Amino acid sequence: MLDQNAFDMRKYISRNPQSVAVWIALFVLIVFGLLRYDNFGSAYNITSFLNYNAMFIAISVGMCFVILTGGIDLSVGSVAAFTSVVAAYLSPYGIEVAMPLAILSGVGFGLFNAVCIVFGRIPPFIATLATMLGAKGGSLVISGAQTIAVDWGSNFTHLGMEKAMGIVPWTIVLVGILIIGLWIVLEMTSLGRTILAVGGGEDASVMMGLKVNRAKIFAYALSGGCAGLAGVFLASGFGAGQPLEGVGWELSAIASVVVGGTLLTGGLGSIPATVAGALLLGLVFNILNFENGKGWISFSAYWQMVIRGAFLFAVILFQTRVMYRRPNVEFAK
Amino acid sequence: MAPLLTMTGIKKHFGGVPALRDASLEIEPxxxxxxxxxxxxGKSTLIKILTGLYRRDEGEVEFAGAPSHLSSPRGAQSAGIATIYQELNLVPLRSVSENVVMGQEPKSFGFMINWPEAHRRTREILSRFGIEIDVTAPLGSYSTAIQQLVAIARAVSMDAKLVIMDEPTSSLDSSEVEILFGVVRELKSSGVSVLYVSHFLDELFQICDRVTIMRDGKTVGCREIADTTKLDLIAAMLGRNADEIEAEGLTELAGGSAAFDEVVLDVDHVATGPRLSEFSMSLHRGEIVGLGGLLGSGRTEAARSIFGLDPLTSGTLRLNGREFKPAEPSEAIRARIAFLTEDRKAEGIVPDMSVRENLTLALLPSLRRNGQIDREREKELVSEFIRKLGIKTSHMDQPIRELSGGNQQKVLLARWLATKPDILILDEPTRGVDVGAKREIQAIIRTFVDEGHAVILISSEFEELVEGANRIVVMHEGKSVSELTNPGITENALVRALAHHEDATP
Known part of the structure; x- marks a missing residue:
């Protein structure tokens, strides 16, 4: 028998048909952009694109873990706004203090969600909706509804501007480490496998003696932590804590996860495809900006949203109608 | 040798209702x-206590020579007790290997799952069972039989000392059953004990060493398989005396249905799949025909075939002399057939709706006038049924969940009667209903047939069948195998008919 562990493209496609659409769409958009716009492939566009989208990637991969358990986290946008304020307040103490504490405050919200869901038996939708409202109010209270400027004298602002080895901005390095780390956790550790098993069948997982509660708590805490990191990126990128930001981010994150082919019911999905989903959504904006720059036609920000929605719809339609057939998985009744 | 497992004096109550009164079980290595x-x-309750899903109220459990608490599935599993459930408790979306090793994955560097090793280990165990499959494919892409064997492979990989199999063959065909038996023998020869729960008595004689019989939450006997007979086991399960049944002898089961001459439904060699392979019966106007048989004999499937829930693969149904092929329940309902299902909670009542709303759910189209529900007529109809069936409710707008089981059942019965059916199929109509309401429901059924309609009655309670039915069609392994007619309908005759057919199959 052949080595079954070697990467086999045909096998990947047959096992993950729902993830294929996002890669094709991403590829098509990139080729389109490269052919049509001169500066699309410039180092400047690539780094600023990734720099800006790092926060969306961070909350999307966190969201992916939650959705894989069969849950949902609506609080990520508000939590990111909250932690951006926390990070801005703490910025005088330097990045090494501000970043961990801001992330930790995000983890705190995530743990609160987890406790409500796992021990309080509150449906994830409701529990995280409540946290969303609470975090929103909290960030307005601690900031007095004002943007909080970061301390320009500290090294906090270096995060978004200075580059590791003079090439890649630190934001991108951090989000890259996050992606690879979570990819390994999901694919290679028992914790990750337990998360997939819980989403694929919670009762079955209990019967198999898996640590179901621990897996769920981890997923929500992780999602909160990722939102915390997104808040840090937000504060460093804009030079201020933004209590009013984050509206609708949870929906973008859910869209990235779903476009990436992760089942909303959990149990099946992937981190790289989620990242591809987040990049795809960002790329639609990027391309529309280039198109506006050409001066032929001009799309207002509102029309950009409409176009992004339509594009998303088309990819999902393609995914479900064309690529996504799953007759080979029959469920034992 | 000391027994592997000893359970004694196990008691368990659910909200005051005893599920286990005095259960015991002893299994050798x-x-x-x-x-x-x-x-x-009480079989499933006992198993769930053994697997740590329920906690016992009283009693002792000793496993592998030490007292055992069994407080969680995880604890039971690490103690060496593995369970293969009827509804498979694996994750179909995930790979075969994952389902086998989850919880005890081989690791490298202490945290990374060693997938090549996991696949190798899974393949090795499955090949011991004679199965060569791609272990990286999703479990759900394989047949139920393979999935079941994967579940057993999981138990083996966890070093289980005791494997509990709950109705393992109920969804397998005969060649798959042979493979399963091979695996059971393989487990036995490697010193693993198996607790085998099945209602197919023939199987027990093929692979089991001993059998424990439970009735009404108590253990009523434990025998060597070699020293027992099927009649003996059935009698013990039903709480009857085997000698008495034998002694009564073979009163001729002849008779006739002379009183009923107009055939409303004629079922001719109908099959819908492995669980209903040959079903024939006729139903006359004014008659109640009972379907008798043990669990899994195909009684419910027989009812489903008539109601258009399972498409026929062969055979014919004739309704009032004309061929009848219901593709879905709505066609059966239009042909004036009604089916009161066994599962009142899942398929019957809408708990938060009122008695009135529940009663008229199936009637809404006929109650419509000018696009609105005719409230006056609805109220009239509902109060008529509440009166006629003696439904005890404070008001017709009381939520149905506040009613007793018996009264809920009467509402469901009224829902079907209101559609003016000609044929009423009742699956366990009095299960979970108190004695008083039971009598009333039986009286309602009798009135219904006396008005010139017909009823097919399915019941696990022999008493109910014997008292209520004009005729009993006996089912066994998906086939209708014999018929009891008056005056030959007695409980003992029914037990004997079942035992006879248990014996008749090799």
Whole structure:
């Protein structure tokens, strides 16, 4: 028998048909952009694109873990706004203090969600909706509804501007480490496998003696932590804590996860495809900006949203109608 | 040798209702031990206590020579007790290997799952069972039989000392059953004990060493398989005396249905799949025909075939002399057939709706006038049924969940009667209903047939069948095998008919 562990493209496609659409769409958009716009492939566009989208990637991969358990986290946008304020307040103490504490405050919200869901038996939708409202109010209270400027004298602002080895901005390095780390956790550790098993069948997982509660708590805490990191990126990128930001981010994150082919019911999905989903959504904006720059036609920000929605719809339609057939998985009744 | 497992004096209550009164079980190392009993005898409760899903109220459990608490599935599993459930408790979306090693994955560097090793280990165990499959494919892409064997492979990989199999063959065909039996023998020869729960008595004689019989939450006997007979086991399960049944002898089961001459429904060699392979019966106007048989004999499937729930693969149904092929329940309902299902909670009542709304759910189209529900007529109809059936409700707008089980059942019965059916199929109509309401429901059914309609009655309670039915069609392994007619309908005759057919199959 052949080595079954070697990467086999045909096998990947047959096992993950729902993830294929996002890669094709991403590829098509990139080729389109490269052919049509001169500066699309410039180092400047690539780094600023990734720099800006790092926060969306961070909350999307966190969201992916939650959705894989069969849950949902609506609080990520508000939590990111909250932690951006926390990070801005703490910025005088330097990045090494501000970043961990801001992330930790995000983890705190995530743990609160987890406790409500796992021990309080509150449906994830409701529990995280409540946290969303609470975090929103909290960030307005601690900031007095004002943007909080970061301390320009500290090294906090270096995060978004200075580059590791003079090439890649630190934001991108951090989000890259996050992606690879979570990819390994999901694919290679028992914790990750337990998360997939819980989403694929919670009762079955209990019967198999898996640590179901621990897996769920981890997923929500992780999602909160990722939102915390997104808040840090937000504060460093804009030079201020933004209590009013984050509206609708949870929906973008859910869209990235779903476009990436992760089942909303959990149990099946992937981190790289989620990242591809987040990049795809960002790329639609990027391309529309280039198109506006050409001066032929001009799309207002509102029309950009409409176009992004339509594009998303088309990819999902393609995914479900064309690529996504799953007759080979029959469920034992 | 000391027994592997000893359970004694196990008691368990659910909200004051006893599920186990005094259960005991003893299993030797390397033994295949059968556990049998009627529905509700307490088998599943006992198993769930053994697997740590429920906690016992009282009683002692000793496993592998030490007292055992069994407080969680995880604890039971690490103690060496693995369970293969009827509804498979694996994750179909995930790979075969994952389902086998989850919880005890081989690791490298202490945290990374060593997938090549996991796949190798899974392949090795499955090949011991004679199965060569791609272990990286999703479990759900394989047949139920393979999935079941994967579940057993999981138990083996966890070093289980005791494997509990709950109705393992109920969804397997005969060649798959042979493979399963091979695996059971393989487990036995490697010193693993198996607790085998099945209502197919023939199987027990093929692979089990001993059998424990439960009835009404109590253990009523434990025998060597070699020293027992099927009649003996059935009698013990039903709480009857085997000698008495034998002694009564073979009163001729002849008779006739002379009183009923107009055939409304004629079922001719109908099959819908492995669980209903040959079903024939006729139903006359004014008659109640009972379907008798043990669990899994195909009684419910027989009813489903008539109601258009399972498409016929062969055979014919004739309704009032004309061929009848219901593709879905709505066609059966239009042909004036009604089916009161066994599962009142899942398929019957809408708990938060009122008595009135529940009663008229199936009637809404006929109550419509000018696009609105005719409230006056609805109220009239509902109060008529509440009166006629003696439904005890404070008001017709009381939520149905506040009613007793018996009164809920009457509402469901009224819902179907209101559609003016000609044929009423009742699956366990009085299960979970108190004695008073039971009598009333039986009286309603009798009135219904006396008005010139017909009823097919399915019941696990022999008493109900014998008292209520004009005729009893006996089912066995998906086939209608014999018929009891008056005056030959007695409980003992029914037990004998079942035992006879249990014996008749090799």
């Amino acid at each position: 390397g033994e295949v031990h059968a556990l049998i009993g009627q529905n509700g005898a």
